[in-house]
Structures are given as structure tokens and as C-alpha cells.
């Protein structure tokens with residue numbers, strides 16, 4: 001069993017630390033955010049992630065998982081230092097590497113024993129080499145025995161523990177095969193394919209994977225918009241496509257588009273890398289443009305249905321960027337709310353987990369405690385995030401409490417026929433309702 005330090009205790013770092021501890025390793029998770037570490041020491045999770053609290057508490061109890069803000073404490077005798085800090089978008093769409101640099105510099109300043117530096121953060125191609133340079137430069141005259149391994153993370157918020165414990169694959173990239181094999185050993189018990197390649201290829205696999213998934217969503221959204229005009233139902237189209245084994249059903253849900261802490265910044269960063277190196281990423285540009293338009297189309301439909309949005313009360317169900325997480329980074333719901341408010345709408349909203357995170361970024365939105373309070377007195381109801389608890393609402397009650405019974409089902413969650421039969425004006429995404437309204 002190994003001694004592991006995980007730098008950065010966010011969605012990726014905390015899940016990685018807790019899961020490696022659960023596999024029997026001794027793990028110290030480090031963060032510069034003292035209040036986050038203090039809460040973790042008290043057993044309070046800084047994020048909502050199903051199953052996380054249990055696995056953290058269990059491994060803390062067994063003495064395998066520790067939390068600290070002290071680099072020397074976290075790195076003491078560590079055989080592996082996993083970097084899992086944020087890499088947000090910079091001004092031009094490039095990945096901001098300041099936190100990765102801080103982590104690399106801290107390793108250079110503190111460690112005096114052989115160590116494998118494993119980069120789990122999503123970083124531009126070439127960053128592994130750059131991390132090695134940062135460490136070597138800092139250690140000039142007193143070389144450190146270390147290797148850099150890229151180990152991009154593919155977990156999804158909302159199913160992160162399962163994704164970590166049952167990955168489709170683990171990707172490792174390094175110029176030092178021996179170091180990559182040592183990291184592979186940490187994953188051996190998961191019995192999944194482990195691919196070892198070079199540093200830059202591993203870094204690229206992560207960007208290419210995220211960009212491809214975003215492309216699938218933008219593709220089906222484009223098809224949805226065409227379906228709307230031609231009277232086809234995109235849900236059935238996606239089902240028919242997905243049954244083809246060459247295509248598969250995943251990431252073919254038309255809706256408000258992709259958001260979250262990864263796809264937007266990663267597609268942007270990949271496009272930025274491409275431009276910087278003289279290629280023209282026209283597909284990536286289109287994928288981003290379709291995504292931006294998808295939010296606007298919803299607002300246009302509402303404006304058309306209501307005449308004007310000024311002073312109209314719009315209820316929004318769901319704020320997190322997808323169900324089962326409290327993460328609102330680049331959430332489509334926030335962009336829709338922003339557009340609605342720009343046109344003078346008064347927005348009410350509810351989310352099962354993301355209300356605390358939303359409060360500070362949505363000062364004008366009235367946050368309420370139930371979906372029914374969202375509907376009360378509303379001129380239209382928008383479903384922005386398809387949480388399970390929104391699947392089976394009492395639409396009879398909702399119909400009678402709304403000022404105007406207009407539903408914008410921006411995730412195609414509900415049955416249009418049922419809602420229309422109750423008297424609602426129903427809009428979905430790509431459900432052919434402009435030519436062939438059902439019911």
C-alpha cells in the first residue's frame with residue numbers, strides 16, 4: 001500500500017483521495033482553503049456528491065484518510081503527489097495554470113525524497129513537461145529525484161465515486177515508463193483497462209474526450225432545432241440513432257446544452273491551443289456556438305409565447321448544471337436566468353441541492369423551497385435541470401396555481417400529451433411542436 005498526497009480537495013481531489021484511501025492506501029488531502037479543510041476534519045462535506053460522505057468518514061475512522069493545509073505535513077514521505085487543483089479559463093479561453101504552478105513549486109520547495117508527481121488536473125498539452133521544468137528550475141543546484149505522470153480524470157459529478165471505482169479506462173502518460181507503471185499499480189485492483197502512453201498524448205486524450213462529448217450534445221441540439229421545424233421528435237430520433245452500435249445512446253439528449261466546470265472551459269482551452277499553434281478549430285467553434293444559441297432559443301420561445309418578458313414571472317426548476325450535483329459553474333440555468341432578467345423578467349427558482357451556491361450569484365432571483373412555490377403565480381415554468389424529483393410533479397396543482405399555464409420543458413423530461421391534455425401550453429426541445437402540435 002502506498003502513501004499518497006492529493007493537492008486540491010475539490011470534486012476531483014476529494015473523490016480521488018477518499019477512493020485511494022478506500023483501496024487501502026494512506027492518503028493526505030491538502031487544500032489552501034482552510035475553512036474547507038476544517039469542515040472536512042469535522043466530517044462535513046464541502047460539496048454534494050452521492051456516497052462521498054460515507055466513504056470519507058469511513059476512511060477517516062480507519063486512519064487512512066487525513067486532511068491538512070500544511071504542505072510539509074501532506075508531502076512527508078509521500079511516494080505520489082497528485083495535483084488536482086482547478087484549471088479555470090483565463091481571459092482568452094486558455095487554461096489558467098497558476099494553481100498548478102503553486103502546487104509544483106511547493107513540491108520543489110519541500111520534498112527531499114524520490115516522488116512521482118501525478119497530474120490529475122485537466123491541463124493543456126505540454127503542461128507535464130512544464131511542471132517538470134518548474135520543479136527543476138526551482139531546485140537548481142539541488143536536483144530532486146522525481147518523474148511527472150499525466151493521469152487525466154474522467155469522473156462525472158453526480159456519479160463520481162462509481163466512476164472512480166469502476167472506470168472505463170485509466171490513462172497514464174509519462175516519459176518515464178517505470179513511474180507510469182508505479183501509478184498503474186495504484187489502480188490495479190480496479191481491474192479496468194490501463195493505457196500507458198506519452199505525456200502529451202495523455203493530456204490530449206482528456207481534451208479530445210470532453211470535446212467529443214460536447215460535440216455529441218451540440219450535434220443532437222442542432223438536429224433538435226431542425227426537428228422542430230420539420231415536425232419530427234428528436235427524442236425518438238436520438239433513440240433510433242443510439243440503437244446503432246456504432247453510435248450508441250449516450251450524450252444524445254437534446255436540451256439546454258452542456259455546462260459545468262469542465263466542458264465549457266476544456267472546449268475553449270482546446271480551441272485556444274489549436275489557434276495558438278496555427279490550426280483552425282472550426283468544428284469546436286461551431287460546437288460552442290450551437291451551445292450558446294441553445295440557451296437563447298429557450299428565451300426566444302418564451303418571449304414569443306408571452307408577447308414580452310418584461311415584468312413576467314418566470315419560474316425556473318433546477319439550477320445545478322446537471323442533476324445530482326450542487327455545482328453551478330457554467331450552469332445553463334444561470335445563463336437562461338441572466339437572459340430572462342435582461343429582458344425584465346422576474347425569476348423565481350428552486351433546486352434540490354444548489355440553492356446555497358446559487359444565492360450569492362443570483363441576487364435578484366427569488367429562491368423558494370419547493371417546485372410548487374416556483375409555479376405559484378408564474379407566467380411560465382422552465383425546467384432547466386432534470387432532477388429526479390421533478391419527474392413526478394402534481395401538474396394539476398401546478399396548473400391551478402400558475403398565472404399562465406405555459407411550460408418550457410428545456411430537458412424534454414415530461415410527457416407533452418399529458419401536459420397539453422391538462423391545459424398547458426407545452427414547449428419542449430426538438431419535439432416538432434412548431435408544425436405538428438400534439439393534443
Ligand SMILES: NC(=O)c1ccc[n+]([C@@H]2O[C@H](COP(=O)([O-])OP(=O)(O)OC[C@H]3O[C@@H](n4cnc5c(N)ncnc54)[C@H](O)[C@@H]3O)[C@@H](O)[C@H]2O)c1
Nearest residue numbers: 008009010011012031032033085086087099102121122153
Ligand atoms: N469536476 C469535475 O467533474 C472534473 C472531472 C474531471 C477533471 N476535472 C479537472 O480536475 C481539476 C480540478 O477540478 P475540480 O472540479 O475538482 O476543482 P475544484 O474547484 O472543485 O477544486 C479545486 C481545489 O483546489 C484547491 N487549490 C487551489 N490552489 C491550490 C494549491 N496551490 N494548493 C492546494 N490546493 C489548492 C482549491 O481551494 C479547491 O478546493 C480541474 O482541472 C478540472 O478540469 C474536473
